[in-house]
Amino acid sequence: LRANFSVIQKETGFVNGLITVLHDNTEQEKIDMERREFVANVSHELRTPLTTMRSYLEALTDGAWQDTDLAPTFLDVTQTETERMIRLVNELLQLSKMDSRDYDLNEEIVEFNKFFNRIIDRFELSKSQHVHFVRIIPNEEYFVEIDTDKLTQVIDNIISNALKYSPDGGNIRFGVIVKDNLLQVMISDDGMGIPRENVERIFDRFYRVDRARARSMGGTGLGLAIAREMIQAHGGSIWAESEEGKGTTIFFTLPYELDGVGEWE
Numbered sequence: 001l002r003a004n005f006s007v008i009q010k011e012t013g014f015v016n017g018l019i020t021v022l023h024d025n026t027e028q029e030k031i032d033m034e035r036r037e038f039v040a041n042v043s044h045e046l047r048t049p050l051t052t053m054r055s056y057l058e059a060l061t062d063g064a065w066q067d068t069d070l071a072p073t074f075l076d077v078t079q080t081e082t083e084r085m086i087r088l089v090n091e092l093l094q095l096s097k098m099d100s101r102d103y104d105l106n107e108e109i110v111e112f113n114k115f116f117n118r119i120i121d122r123f124e125l126s127k128s129q130h131v132h133f134v135r136i137i138p139n140e141e142y143f144v145e146i147d148t149d150k151l152t153q154v155i156d157n158i159i160s161n162a163l164k165y166s167p168d169g170g171n172i173r174f175g176v177i178v179k180d181n182l183l184q185v186m187i188s189d190d191g192m193g194i195p196r197e198n199v200e201r202i203f204d205r206f207y208r209v210d211r212a213r214a215r216s217m218g219g220t221g222l223g224l225a226i227a228r229e230m231i232q233a234h235g236g237s238i239w240a241e242s243e244e245g246k247g248t249t250i251f252f253t254l255p256y257e258l259d260g261v262g263e264w265e
């Protein structure tokens with residue numbers, strides 16, 4: 001809060017009034033602070049892979065390129081870091097597009113359960129871990145109007161996280177229910193969970209519960225922030241419930257009309 005005082009003085013010098021104007025600066029200050037924090041985060045996220053690459057490239061230049069054991073490993077590191085930076089920059093561009101509303105939802109009508117099952121199938125076929133997939137998806141047809149590319153990206157991100165944090169032999173459960181004109185989707189894991197006080201923050205840009213650990217797994221910390229933007233663009237919401245040591249459940253909703261879907265019925 002900022003206050004401006006104006007003193008009303010007569011020629012005689014006597015003060016006979018005081019005007020106080022109060023400005024509410026808290027919202028603007030919050031935005032400024034968030035922006036500064038964002039720029040600092042981006043810089044940090046880019047500097048880390050760049051300094052790593054510099055030291056590996058220096059070592060290669062200093063002779064490691066002739067070492068047939070070391071050279072491929074060093075090149076591999078620089079490639080991994082380059083890919084991470086490309087991913088990061090692409091995600092940043094995507095977020096900036098969403099911020100400026102410079103995008104169109106390419107919506108089409110799809111049957112959600114079939115669409116969801118296909119994505120789960122893809123992960124089930126390619127996963128390398130010992131994780132069981134449990135589907136609690138009704139044998140019914142729920143038609144929704146969605147941008148399938150964007151929704152695929154959201155679901156991919158949630159499932160990748162669930163797999164990343166799943167213990168060997170754990171379950172990942174997939175659920176779909178219809179609740180008050182909303183389709184509610186659930187993806188839950190038996191992983192390490194998230195400390196209670198941080199659960200809501202996982203949707204913030206660059207937020208990671210364990211920065212080093214998430215980075216080593218290739219994460220950028222932007223996946224769920226993008227997911228939230230995309231779900232909100234569809235008129236839905238996304239949230240998490242988690243218990244440390246027990247697991248995490250991510251929920252999201254999509255608008256759904258029980259008796260057919262408006263115009264096209």
Ligand code: ADP
Nearest residue numbers: 161165202208209214219220221222223224248
């Ligand atoms: P990242 O690229 O780091 O995965 P996300 O935005 O997808 O970024 O997730 C943000 C953070 O939320 C992760 O770094 C992790 O700390 C936490 N998180 C997300 N999903 C889970 C999960 N299923 N179990 C535990 N922690 C999770």
